[in-house]
Amino acid sequence: MLAQPLSLPGPETLRLWRDLLDPVWPGALLAVAVLLAGWIGLTRWRSTIAARLRETGGLRRRLTQWLRYLAAALLPLLAALLALLVWAALARPDRPELERLLRLLLPVLAAAAVLALVNCAFTLLSAFGRRATREITRRLPPQLGLAAGLMVAALLLRQGVPGLTSGPAGAAALALETAAALIGLRAAWQQRQTLRQLLKGESATPDEDPPTLPERVTGWVADHWHLLAIGLILAGMAGRYGLFGPDHRTGLFADLLLALALLAIAGVGILLAERLHGHILGRMQVVAGTGLRDRLALRLGRVIRTGVQIAVALWTASAIAALWWPGLRQDGTAVTAGLTTLVALYALWVIWTLVDTLLDWSASHSMGRGTRIRTLLPFLRNFAFIVVATLAAISVLSNLGVDVAPLLAGAGVVGIAIGIGAQKLVGDVITGIFIIFEDSIAIGETVEAAGKTGVVEGLTIRTLKLRDGDGALHSIPFSSITTLKNNSRGYGAYTISATILNPEDTDRALAEIGRIGREIAQEPEWQSLVTGPFSLWGVDQITPTGVVIKGNIRSHPNAQWALGREINRRIALRFSELGIAQVQTQPLPPPPV
CATH class of the missing domain: 2.30.30.60 (SH3 type barrels.)
Known part of the structure; x- marks a missing residue:
C-alpha cells in the first residue's frame, strides 16, 4: 500500500483551527502563565526545603520535609488547575470547548508533572544519603519533562486532529516522538556517570551486612543503566518506524516505556528497602556481634529486606511478562505454584535464620561451668538444618504436584532398615x-x-x-x-605420698611436709591455684620398705599436677638437706596438653 502524500494545512484548515482555538486560548494562556509564575516564584522555597532535608536527621522528620518539598513542587500545577476552574466559571465554555482546552494543555501539564516528580525523586534520594549533583538536578528533570510533553502531544496527534488526515497527523506525531527519543538519548549519554554515582552511592547498612542479591543486580544495572535506556529507546523507535512489522508500530514504544518505568520503580523500591533497613539499624544503634537484639536486627532484618526486594523484583517481572506475553494471564497455575513454593521456602529461611541466630548468640554467651552450648552447637545446628531442609524439600515437592505420602512411608521403612543394620x-x-x-x-x-x-x-x-x-x-x-x-569439674586434688626408711625420722618428716604444704599455699606464685589449706593425713602405712606419709591439697581444676610436682620437688630438696634417707614420691601422670 502506498503511503498517503503529506501536505501542509491549507487556509481552510488554518481558519478552522483559529475558530476552534479562539474561545479557549485565553484560558490556556492563563493556566500556562500561572504555572510558570508559580514554578519560578517557589524556586527559593524549594531550595530552602531541600537544604533542610539534607541536614535533617530521623526518618519522620525527613519524610515531613520531603512532603513539604512535594507540596511546593506540585503547588504550581494545582494553581494552574485552579486558574482553569476560575476561568471556566467566568467564561462558561461548553463541553467541546472545555475538551479542546484540556487537550491543548495536557502536554504542558504532563511536562510540568514529570519535571516536578523527577525533582522530588532526586530530593528523596538525597534525603537518604544519595547526593545528587547540581548538574543532574538542573538538566535531567527539564529534559525528561520536555520528552514527556512531546510524547503526550504525539499521542494526542495520533488520536486525530480536526482538519488533518491520518497521514500528516501521524507524520507530525512521529516527528515529536523522534524528538523525544533524541532528547532521551542525549540525556542518558550526558548523565551516565552522574546518575550511576547517584544510583549506587554508599551502603546504608554496616560492613558486616553485605549487599543482597537484588542489591547486587541493582548495582549492575546502575553501572550499565545508560546502555539499557539507549537500547530500549532505539528499539521503541525502530518499532515506530516499522522495522518490526506494521503490527508493532503503535504498541511497542509504549510497552518499552512502561517496561522501563517498571524497572525504575523496582530499582527505587530495592534502594529504599536497603536505606530503610540501614536507618532502622542506625536508630537502634546496632553493633555487630553483640547482643541478641543486635544479631536479630542484622540477620533477620537482612532476611526481611531481601524478601521485600525479591517481592518487588517478582512483581516487576510478572508485570513485564504480562505486558509482553498476555497469554500468561489466562493460565496462572504454574505461577501460583511457583509463588507458593517461594513463600514456603522464604518462611523456612526465616525460621532457619532465627534458630541459627539464637544458637550463635547462645554459644558466644556461654560462660562458666564447661562449654555446654559450644559443645552442643554443631549437633543442634546440623539437626535444625536437616529438619528445615526436609521441610523445604517436602514443601517444594508438594507444590510441584508430587504425592509425598509414599516418599515419607518409604523413608520410614529405609530408616527402620538402617537402624536394624547399624x-x-x-x-x-x-x-x-x-x-x-x-x-x-x-x-x-x-x-x-x-x-x-x-x-x-x-x-x-x-x-x-x-x-x-x-x-x-x-x-x-x-x-x-x-x-x-x-578432672575439670569443681576442683582438683593431689595426694602427697612420701616413704622414709628410718622410723626415727617420722616426726621430722611430718613437720617438714606440713610446713612445705603451708608455704606453697601462701606464696603469691602458687596461691592463685590453691582452693583450700594443705591437709596432712599423717602416717598412712608401715611397710617393709619404710613408713608411708600422706597428705592432700586442693586446687582449681587441672592445676593439681603442677602443685604436686612443686611439692614433691621441695620435699626431695628439704629431706636431702635434713638427711632424711631414701625419700620416694609417687609418679605423676603426664600433664594435659
Whole structure:
C-alpha cells in the first residue's frame, strides 16, 4: 500500500483551527502563565526545603520535609488547575470547548508533572544519603519533562486532529516522538556517570551486612543503566518506524516505556528497602556481634529486606511478562505454584535464620561451668538444618504436584532398615546424645574414658576425640565408654605420698611436709591455684620398705599436677638437706596438653 502524500494545512484548515482555538486560548494562556509564575516564584522555597532535608536527621522528620518539598513542587500545577476552574466559571465554555482546552494543555501539564516528580525523586534520594549533583538536578528533570510533553502531544496527534488526515497527523506525531527519543538519548549519554554515582552511592547498612542479591543486580544495572535506556529507546523507535512489522508500530514504544518505568520503580523500591533497613539499624544503634537484639536486627532484618526486594523484583517481572506475553494471564497455575513454593521456602529461611541466630548468640554467651552450648552447637545446628531442609524439600515437592505420602512411608521403612543394620552406630548416637545433654563432658576438659586420658578436642554425635599427653589423638565411640572420669569439674586434688626408711625420722618428716604444704599455699606464685589449706593425713602405712606419709591439697581444676610436682620437688630438696634417707614420691601422670 502506498503511503498517503503529506501536505501542509491549507487556509481552510488554518481558519478552522483559529475558530476552534479562539474561545479557549485565553484560558490556556492563563493556566500556562500561572504555572510558570508559580514554578519560578517557589524556586527559593524549594531550595530552602531541600537544604533542610539534607541536614535533617530521623526518618519522620525527613519524610515531613520531603512532603513539604512535594507540596511546593506540585503547588504550581494545582494553581494552574485552579486558574482553569476560575476561568471556566467566568467564561462558561461548553463541553467541546472545555475538551479542546484540556487537550491543548495536557502536554504542558504532563511536562510540568514529570519535571516536578523527577525533582522530588532526586530530593528523596538525597534525603537518604544519595547526593545528587547540581548538574543532574538542573538538566535531567527539564529534559525528561520536555520528552514527556512531546510524547503526550504525539499521542494526542495520533488520536486525530480536526482538519488533518491520518497521514500528516501521524507524520507530525512521529516527528515529536523522534524528538523525544533524541532528547532521551542525549540525556542518558550526558548523565551516565552522574546518575550511576547517584544510583549506587554508599551502603546504608554496616560492613558486616553485605549487599543482597537484588542489591547486587541493582548495582549492575546502575553501572550499565545508560546502555539499557539507549537500547530500549532505539528499539521503541525502530518499532515506530516499522522495522518490526506494521503490527508493532503503535504498541511497542509504549510497552518499552512502561517496561522501563517498571524497572525504575523496582530499582527505587530495592534502594529504599536497603536505606530503610540501614536507618532502622542506625536508630537502634546496632553493633555487630553483640547482643541478641543486635544479631536479630542484622540477620533477620537482612532476611526481611531481601524478601521485600525479591517481592518487588517478582512483581516487576510478572508485570513485564504480562505486558509482553498476555497469554500468561489466562493460565496462572504454574505461577501460583511457583509463588507458593517461594513463600514456603522464604518462611523456612526465616525460621532457619532465627534458630541459627539464637544458637550463635547462645554459644558466644556461654560462660562458666564447661562449654555446654559450644559443645552442643554443631549437633543442634546440623539437626535444625536437616529438619528445615526436609521441610523445604517436602514443601517444594508438594507444590510441584508430587504425592509425598509414599516418599515419607518409604523413608520410614529405609530408616527402620538402617537402624536394624547399624545397631552399634545407633547405640553410639543414643549414648552420645545422653552424654552431651547431661553435660558430662565439654570441649577443653581433661577426662579419662575407655582407658585413655587427655583433653577433649571434639565431640560429634557418635565419637569423643581426646588428645593425650604424647600428642596422640584418640577417637572413642560413645558406646565403648562405660565409666567417665572428668578432672575439670569443681576442683582438683593431689595426694602427697612420701616413704622414709628410718622410723626415727617420722616426726621430722611430718613437720617438714606440713610446713612445705603451708608455704606453697601462701606464696603469691602458687596461691592463685590453691582452693583450700594443705591437709596432712599423717602416717598412712608401715611397710617393709619404710613408713608411708600422706597428705592432700586442693586446687582449681587441672592445676593439681603442677602443685604436686612443686611439692614433691621441695620435699626431695628439704629431706636431702635434713638427711632424711631414701625419700620416694609417687609418679605423676603426664600433664594435659
